[in-house]
Amino acid sequence: MxxxxxxxxxxxxxxxxxxxxxxxxxxxxxxxxxxxxxxxxxxxxxxxxxxxxxxxxxxxxxxxxxxxxxxxxxxxxxxxxxxxxxxxxxxxxxxxxxxxxxxxxxxxxxxxxxxxxxxxxxxxxxxxxxxxxxxxxxxxxxxxxxxxxxxxxxxxxxxxxxxxxxxxxxxxxxxxxxxAQVEVAEGNETQVLNIEKDAGGKIDLTEAEIIVSGGRGMKGPENFAMLEELATLLGGTVGASRSAVDSGWRPHADQVGQTGKVVTPTLYIACGISGAIQHLAGMGSSKYIVAVNKDPEAPIFSKADYGVVEDLFNFMPVFIEEVKTLKSTC
Ligand SMILES: Cc1cc2nc3c(=O)[nH]c(=O)nc-3n(C[C@H](O)[C@H](O)[C@H](O)COP(=O)(O)OP(=O)(O)OC[C@H]3O[C@@H](n4cnc5c(N)ncnc54)[C@H](O)[C@@H]3O)c2cc1C
The missing domain is CATH 3.40.50.620 (HUPs)
Known part of the structure; x- marks a missing residue:
């Protein structure tokens, strides 16, 4: 039974x-x-x-x-x-x-x-x-x-x-x-030849507790250094919208969304991401969502727990300094 x-x-x-x-x-x-x-x-x-x-x-x-x-x-x-x-x-x-x-x-x-x-x-x-x-x-x-x-x-x-x-x-x-009394089959049908890991030893997005993600609002690949810095400080990893990936700013492995990865971190920080339905499909189940966007009407704010209406290039450097100060005093 x-x-x-x-x-x-x-x-x-x-x-x-x-x-x-x-x-x-x-x-x-x-x-x-x-x-x-x-x-x-x-x-x-x-x-x-x-x-x-x-x-x-x-x-x-x-x-x-x-x-x-x-x-x-x-x-x-x-x-x-x-x-x-x-x-x-x-x-x-x-x-x-x-x-x-x-x-x-x-x-x-x-x-x-x-x-x-x-x-x-x-x-x-x-x-x-x-x-x-x-x-x-x-x-x-x-x-x-x-x-x-x-x-x-x-x-x-x-x-x-x-x-x-x-x-x-x-x-x-x-x-x-x-x-368990089980005979494990030889399994000759397939072979794992090689597992390619991310060169930087990056935390898998689907396993990450904290994700700092950037979209088209980041304006270019070089500005993701800011997000990398914040992610490292917080012990997290960097993700991206499809626009950022399609623009060649980030690898496809970083894409969050319907045609990317479904992620469920404790904290998801979306920088310069509008919050299209296809992006929300990938990160909408995150425990806490923080959105940084200069457009107060951006749809991401309807999903966010905390919203920062500001130019990210003004906000992020100040925020990163604050995190550094907090970390040095903890
Ligand atoms: C079949 C299909 C599948 C898709 N799959 C995915 C997917 O898996 N993942 C995904 O992300 N998208 C996916 N998309 C695309 C999706 O529809 C959106 O086009 C995409 O998510 C938009 O990316 P974005 O938010 O970075 O760019 P945008 O929509 O262009 O938004 C950029 C945002 O940045 C803000 N911004 C600009 N400058 C600044 C600044 N200086 N400071 C602060 N904010 C600023 C703007 O106000 C804007 O809200 C898919 C689309 C289709 C049709």
Whole structure:
């Protein structure tokens, strides 16, 4: 009989990705609503010794698949391995990350399990013993609640990174760890030849807590140095609107929006960005939005928590100096 909630973690370069703790925290909440256990499946290479730590985020028991072949995400080995473990666990609810790899993984896994999948969810709850999932539609213009109408298990949801609250880690709690009895396939279909990292070791926009973004109002690529300086001071990273990218001022990897990256930082500072719907689609779920724009009618102000109506070339240098002063006195 189906029981419990199961989260499938993401592991990269020897550490769980933050989204794993977010889905574990969300899973804990749902498991408590059901009054049932929270399980996790951790797949990766060299993952076993870290698995118990998922207990800090509310996981009761972790099933580990630790294999050198799982060093990099490859659908043809990750999906069957996870599906095999899930078959024996038979959970009611499965949560995954709607990260770049997670989107690919979740869709394939749902198809293999014959499960209904709500993708890129921003809120979940149990209602009448069944999962309800909220997800953005029409580039974030509207939200819809989804339910699994036939009531069958498993009900599966992938969760948008940086949206769901993470529990404060309780280091006194460790999860029980069990090696899953799974044969990891050779997976000769694809090979990861090389992973190209940003030369400057830039924080991934989708993982960043703080983003300082610039648009056409920046007037040219050289002025992004100002945003780089502020981002470094704040421990964040730099993003851009499509106009800035199309103008060749920033690489495409920096683009935030409908055809760029969907980001959900705690703080998003938009400088010289008008706030077109396609841009808002990428950053509208940020926790706090600060907009700097000389046009008081700019649409970005309707989304912003704090607005600065000013020429950014007057405001930003003063603001950066203030941040420096604050940092030196803290
Ligand atoms: C299918 C499709 C997909 C798209 N995808 C994306 C996407 O992923 N991401 C994205 O960003 N856009 C996307 N766009 C483009 C989007 O519609 C806008 O054109 C774009 O976001 C505008 O960028 P911007 O705000 O930098 O420029 P603008 O709209 O030109 O705004 C510049 C802003 O800077 C302000 N400004 C100018 N000078 C100063 C100054 N000195 N000080 C302060 N403020 C100043 C102006 O008042 C203005 O509000 C897409 C469009 C389409 C059709």
């Amino acid at each position: 189906a029981q419990g909630v199961c989260v499938i973690t993401e592991f990269r370069e020897g550490a769980f990705r933050r989204v794993s703790f977010e889905i574990a925290s969300e899973g804990r909440r749902l498991a408590d609503e059901l009054g049932e256990p929270l399980l996790a499946i951790a797949l990766g290479a060299g993952i076993e010794s870290l698995a118990a730590g998922l207990g800090n985020y509310g996981v009761d028991k972790v099933y580990v698949v630790d294999d050198p072949k799982l060093e990099d995400y490859r659908a043809e080995i990750y999906v069957p391995a996870a599906a095999e473990v899930l078959k024996s666990l038979d959970p009611k609810v499965i949560l995954t990350a709607a990260s770049v790899d997670g989107k690919d993984f979740s869709a394939r896994l749902a198809a293999r399990l014959g499960a209904g999948l709500a993708t890129d969810c921003t809120e979940l709850k149990m209602e009448g013993g069944s999962l309800k999932a909220k997800r953005p539609m029409y580039a974030g213009k509207a939200f819809a609640w989804y339910e699994w109408s036939d009531g069958s298990w498993p009900q599966m949801a992938s969760c948008r990174p940086n949206v769901m609250d993470c529990l404060a880690p309780d280091t006194s709690k460790n999860a029980e760890v069990e090696k």
